[in-house]
């Protein structure tokens with residue numbers, strides 16, 4: 001197992017794929033509304049280099065961030081990539097001229113997206129590709145068979161090493177697993193949005209990573225009186241407590257908080273060293289989902 005100084009240690013998604021549990025989500029590096037170039041290009045490059053310097057070996061991205069912009073900045077900042085760095089991407093949507101996020105889940109659209117990720121990241125194969133299903137903020141019913149099978153074919157061709165799935169229900173995960181193994185699930189979850197509590201436990205039993213997006217609330221920063229009260233009592237910021245809580249919640253949880261700021265990145269990594277005492281955990285557990 002790879003060594004890391006980062007709190008939480010590492011998690012093995014597969015035999016050839018171990019990452020630090022403290023990772024980084026690159027969505028915030030694109031421009032406003034995740035569209036177009038970043039407000040501060042040099043800061044975006046600096047954030048990525050600082051993430052690696054801090055010991056992070058897991059970066060989450062997608063070619064539809066920007067679109068293309070975020071992956072191109074990752075390549076500019078970090079290529080040739082350190083051997084232990086793993087870039088996890090996602091496919092299943094595209095951007096329209098207005099910055100909308102229409103679905104792009106047909107086999108030919110997924111193939112195009114995989115090739116665009118490879119090109120913009122400067123890779124011959126993608127370590128993990130998540131199939132992004134669902135609506136903006138939660139799963140939608142429907143079969144995963146056609147799009148997931150398309151990704152399995154690209155895995156068999158060597159374009160993708162491992163598969164994950166995003167914004168899905170337990171039933172859809174089981175349907176995907178009946179076709180091919182998955183190494184991670186990426187869904188909306190944080191201390192105040194806990195629909196997936198049972199799912200996390202079941203994935204932990206299977207050794208599958210659960211990667212919560214919007215760990216800090218995403219576009220609507222986390223707000224909870226209980227979270228603020230616990231943070232005040234501990235002399236910490238609410239966001240720090242929210243990240244520490246996730247790291248303590250289950251050993252299969254991987255953190256990918258997003259930021260466009262080196263200072264926030266450092267704060268977020270520092271926050272993960274915080275050990276929440278039992279009475280704080282009890283109060284946080286009482287926050288309604």
Ligand SMILES: NC(=O)c1ccc[n+]([C@@H]2O[C@H](COP(=O)([O-])OP(=O)(O)OC[C@H]3O[C@@H](n4cnc5c(N)ncnc54)[C@H](OP(=O)(O)O)[C@@H]3O)[C@@H](O)[C@H]2O)c1
Nearest residue numbers: 025026027060166213214215216217218257258259260264
């Ligand atoms: N699978 C999916 O459908 C999906 C959907 C959404 C996101 N994701 C992934 O999940 C990652 C995380 O989600 P996210 O970035 O949307 O949301 P998030 O991590 O919950 O929150 C990011 C927001 O928090 C702010 N922030 C971060 N650290 C802060 C700090 N220390 N102090 C104050 N503000 C702070 C950021 O602003 P600053 O830039 O100013 O720091 C940004 O506005 C994304 O980067 C992306 O890789 C996946």
